Amino acid sequence: MENTTTMATTQVTEVIDARGMACPGPLLSLIGAIRQGAVGDVIEVWSSDQGSRTDIPAWVAKARHELVEVVDVDGYARYVVRKAR
Amino acid sequence: MDEPEETLSLIIFSGTDDKLTSASTLVVGAAALGRRVDILLQFWGLDAFRADSVHREHGVAPEAPSDGARRLHDAHLAHWADVFAQAKEVGEVSIHACAQSMDALGITEQQLDPLVDGVEGIAAFMAEANGPVVFI
Numbered sequence: 755m756e757n758t759t760t761m762a763t764t765q766v767t768e769v770i771d772a773r774g775m776a777c778p779g780p781l782l783s784l785i786g787a788i789r790q791g792a793v794g795d796v797i798e799v800w801s802s803d804q805g806s807r808t809d810i811p812a813w814v815a816k817a818r819h820e821l822v823e824v825v826d827v828d829g830y831a832r833y834v835v836r837k838a839r
Numbered sequence: 840m841d842e843p844e845e846t847l848s849l850i851i852f853s854g855t856d857d858k859l860t861s862a863s864t865l866v867v868g869a870a871a872l873g874r875r876v877d878i879l880l881q882f883w884g885l886d887a888f889r890a891d892s893v894h895r896e897h898g899v900a901p902e903a904p905s906d907g908a909r910r911l912h913d914a915h916l917a918h919w920a921d922v923f924a925q926a927k928e929v930g931e932v933s934i935h936a937c938a939q940s941m942d943a944l945g946i947t948e949q950q951l952d953p954l955v956d957g958v959e960g961i962a963a964f965m966a967e968a969n970g971p972v973v974f975i
Contacts, residue, residue: 776914776915776916776917777864778864778867778868778871778922779917781871782867782871782925782929785871785929786929809868812872813871813872816872816873817873
């Protein structure tokens with residue numbers, strides 16, 4: 755699996771540990787947090803669900819937020835998303 | 840998410856837990872992406888949405904292998920009723936009971952789970968369908 759780790763300089767507002775949740779649980783957790791948050795907030799979702807790898811980028815693009823980075827960790831990935839509007 | 844999109848028009852005929860799980864996943868995905876979803880419940884799909892039966896075991900489809908029910912159970916997926924509820928929270932999802940199926944099965948509106956928004960006829964459902972109708 756490609757490692758997209760970058761130097762994380764982003765201030766994260768909220769971390770959601772959705773590891774172990776099945777598709778589409780992690781995406782729904784992200785959507786809930788984005789809706790409740792303020793513009794500029796950065797939400798980091800931890801997910802071990804394979805569907806998140808396609809679903810979270812697809813939703814973020816469609817909803818016109820910003821996928822700051824996807825960081826692969828052992829057995830899961832961290833999706834860092836900024837609420838853009 | 841501003842551009843108007845085709846409604847996902849879905850008829851849920853089957854009332855087994857695997858098919859309802861599959862349908863709920865499709866619906867929540869569509870709703871999350873801003874697509875309007877219009878669902879009509881017919882026959883066994885409708886029967887599964889009775890308030891007193893939503894959380895009962897509904898078995899698996901005939902095409903499932905002999906250990907299918909056990910494998911679905913062991914997967915510990917979110918219950919389809921909870922996923923439909925999430926879909927309604929996240930997007931614009933309406934769920935209606937088919938009037939004909941209500942009559943055929945002798946089900947009254949008071950018996951339906953609150954997830955169901957009301958009863959409608961097939962013409963009302965088709966009037967809202969501006970694209971293909973998906974049937975499960």
